[in-house]
Amino acid sequence: MWLLKAAIFFTLFAFALNNQQMVSVYFFFGTMWQAPLVLVVLAAFACGLALGIFVMMPRWWKKRKAARHTSSGGPHTVTDDPSTLHHGI
Numbered sequence: 001m002w003l004l005k006a007a008i009f010f011t012l013f014a015f016a017l018n019n020q021q022m023v024s025v026y027f028f029f030g031t032m033w034q035a036p037l038v039l040v041v042l043a044a045f046a047c048g049l050a051l052g053i054f055v056m057m058p059r060w061w062k063k064r065k066a067a068r069h070t071s072s073g074g075p076h077t078v079t080d081d082p083s084t085l086h087h088g089i
Contacts, residue, residue, distance in 0.1 A: 019037040026032050035043075 016038045019041070021037055022034055023037045023040055024032055024034050025040055
C-alpha cells in the first residue's frame with residue numbers, strides 16, 4: 001500500500017515539476033491572472049471540489065434530519081433509500 005501511495009505522490013510531483021511555465025487566465029472585464037500551470041490546475045480542482053460539496057449539502061442535511069427523526073421513533077420518511085423504491089417489476 002505504501003508503494004502505491006509513493007508512486008502516486010511521485011507521479012503528481014513530476015507533473016508539478018513539468019508544468020511550471022506561466023499561463024494567463026482571462027476573466028471578464030479585462031481582468032487577468034498569471035500563475036504557474038500547476039497552480040491553475042490545483043485552483044480549478046479546489047473550486048470544483050468546493051462546488052460539489054456546496055451542491056450536496058442540502059441533500060446531506062435532509063438525510064441527517066431524516067435519520068435523526070427516525071432514530072427518535074418517528075415515521076420512516078426517507079425516499080432515497082434504494083430498498084424502498086419500487087420500479088413496478
